[in-house]
Amino acid sequence: MTQQxxxxxxxxxxxxxxxxxxxLDGVSFRVRRGEIFVILGGSGSGKSTLxxxxxxxxxxxxxxxxxxxxxxxxxxxxxxxxxxxKMGMCxxxxxxxxxxxxxxxxxxxxREHTRLKSSTIDIMARIKxxxxxxxxxxxxxxxxxxxxxxxxxxxxxxxxxxxEIICYDEPSAGLDPVVAAGVDKLIRKMQQTFHLTSVxxxxxxxxxxxxxDTVCVLHDGQVLAIGPPDEVKRSSHxxxxxxxxxxxxxxxxxxxxYIRSITQL
Amino acid sequence: xxxxxxxxxxxxxLKTIHAVLAVCRLVTGTFYWMIAAxxxxxxxxxxxxxxxxxxxxxxxxxxxxxxxFLIGAIMAMQSSYQLARFGAVxxxxxxxxxxxxxxxxxxxxxILLAGRSGSAITAEIGAMKVSEELDAxxxxxxxxxxxxxxxxxxxxxxxxxxxxxxxxxxxxxxxFALSVTALQMDPWNYLAQTASALHIRDFATGMVKSVFFAxxxxxxxxxxxxxxxxxxxxxxKQTTSSVVTAIFFIILIDLVFTAxxxxx
Ligand SMILES: Nc1ncnc2c1ncn2[C@@H]1O[C@H](COP(=O)(O)OP(=O)(O)OP(=O)(O)O)[C@@H](O)[C@H]1O
Ligand SMILES: [Mg+2]
Numbered sequence: 001m002t003q004q005x006x007x008x009x010x011x012x013x014x015x016x017x018x019x020x021x022x023x024l025d026g027v028s029f030r031v032r033r034g035e036i037f038v039i040l041g042g043s044g045s046g047k048s049t050l051x052x053x054x055x056x057x058x059x060x061x062x063x064x065x066x067x068x069x070x071x072x073x074x075x076x077x078x079x080x081x082x083x084x085x086k087m088g089m090c091x092x093x094x095x096x097x098x099x100x101x102x103x104x105x106x107x108x109x110x111r112e113h114t115r116l117k118s119s120t121i122d123i124m125a126r127i128k129x130x131x132x133x134x135x136x137x138x139x140x141x142x143x144x145x146x147x148x149x150x151x152x153x154x155x156x157x158x159x160x161x162x163x164e165i166i167c168y169d170e171p172s173a174g175l176d177p178v179v180a181a182g183v184d185k186l187i188r189k190m191q192q193t194f195h196l197t198s199v200x201x202x203x204x205x206x207x208x209x210x211x212x213d214t215v216c217v218l219h220d221g222q223v224l225a226i227g228p229p230d231e232v233k234r235s236s237h238x239x240x241x242x243x244x245x246x247x248x249x250x251x252x253x254x255x256x257x258y259i260r261s262i263t264q265l
Numbered sequence: 266x267x268x269x270x271x272x273x274x275x276x277x278x279l280k281t282i283h284a285v286l287a288v289c290r291l292v293t294g295t296f297y298w299m300i301a302a303x304x305x306x307x308x309x310x311x312x313x314x315x316x317x318x319x320x321x322x323x324x325x326x327x328x329x330x331x332x333x334f335l336i337g338a339i340m341a342m343q344s345s346y347q348l349a350r351f352g353a354v355x356x357x358x359x360x361x362x363x364x365x366x367x368x369x370x371x372x373x374x375x376i377l378l379a380g381r382s383g384s385a386i387t388a389e390i391g392a393m394k395v396s397e398e399l400d401a402x403x404x405x406x407x408x409x410x411x412x413x414x415x416x417x418x419x420x421x422x423x424x425x426x427x428x429x430x431x432x433x434x435x436x437x438x439x440x441f442a443l444s445v446t447a448l449q450m451d452p453w454n455y456l457a458q459t460a461s462a463l464h465i466r467d468f469a470t471g472m473v474k475s476v477f478f479a480x481x482x483x484x485x486x487x488x489x490x491x492x493x494x495x496x497x498x499x500x501x502k503q504t505t506s507s508v509v510t511a512i513f514f515i516i517l518i519d520l521v522f523t524a525x526x527x528x529x
Contacts, residue, residue: 055404081406095401097393109405112412161405 008033008165008197009054014063015221016049023049025221026063036191036198036211038229040243041218047201048092050218051167054199055089056080067165085113088158088166092173094150096142102153103129103138109160128156132186148179155186159194166190167199172207184210205244217243291488294410295418302411310416317420321382322427328381329374333432336369337361337439345448354448358458361440366467367526370432372519375478378425379511383486386417387507390490391500418483425479426472433471470526474519481514 009031016024023046031037041047052058065072096105107125129135132152142150158166172180184207191198208215208229216226217240225235233244303309344360393399402409444450489507493499
């Protein structure tokens, strides 16, 4: 009961599909206020799709998403907009606007949604950049930054409006282990400093130990295991075991089956 | 066979309906954010509009000027051969002037801008879609029509008529240059002939056309940009298609307006 009371995100029977292809099939979980919730899953398991539903870029095919005890799925556009301003999102490819400087990227939400003076906005944006360790790079354009720096700039932009919830899509993918650990540390720091609820999508096992308060394993559009990291690691589910011990997918054993699968389209 | 034909027809109908709806959303969205946003104090992104205007107008001016000048000269040459047979060479000035104002300057400037800036609009929006920048805007609660389309639309609607006016003058100058040199016509006479041939309505019809050409170039470019799906290959495809579609609409609009203005 107490868990229900302090849940900030409740996902209930969420299904998502692209055309006839069902990607998520009845996903349910709760995220407690202020925790780091890690969604773990292989490539193509629907992690990005789940986040797109969570931030409202996609409408679920079925199920409910409740944010702050308000039903996000039933809202009209104006209400969704208000909720969205309380959420930040860091994209898989950082998705900074290439046509403006890093500082302007971070300042953009403030310029669009507040009536603050331009000089005030500049200072606030610079503070956010300082926070992610990019204070000196405000005048660079995104293509001039390295991948890790772009990720951090994406975090600064997501933080611009002081959100309650922040979602990260594969924050450490494509980065070397040292930089990746730096990004994980940044996620932890953001959560601790601002008491931010963080939803982190990843397939990096190393991140789980570093940041996760709760882990949720996603496979074939369904939640296989959910709970504190130690508990999930002890789960008896074969795929979860396979994932944590980095075993490859089982080879196709039936030769006839294999031949049929490659000959018919 | 029959069922597959029926299926194809159904898919085509659905696709067409989707396209029509998307165009309607784009058109109403553009006008909504162009008119409602300033009225409700949400601003118009004047800075971005100005940047785009400079990009479309100033950067295209050299090539528009060069081509206009050459076309003016070519027209003077072509028409002088024909008119000389009737002993009416002095009418070269009339022909060049009227053709430039009513038809060639607006058309040429529009086709050049479709190739140069219409394609750039598609490529920019398409690349933003591929790199999830459009999604990022949406998550931040920033409307992409307000943010991306309206500045381009305003800039285009201002830039193309400016370019067209410049093309008109330069085309006449091209005809003048060729006539006074190769055809050895009297400069003052040529200018007087030009002045007597042209009326304000010739200029006006050209300008009205160019505004509609601008609208077509911008909307086609934006629509194609939003159509991008997947990766860089799709950006290339849509960009090509943007130029071809824009030129088609330019010719179509030209036909309609020429028919309308013909009696004037
Ligand atoms: N726009 C789309 N149209 C059609 N299918 C899509 C689209 N986006 C994703 N999919 C499909 O949805 C499934 C899940 O994609 P998603 O991007 O959510 O995976 P992911 O878990 O984020 O993978 P990764 O770790 O590689 O980023 C994939 O099978 C993919 O083919
Ligand atoms: Mg993904």
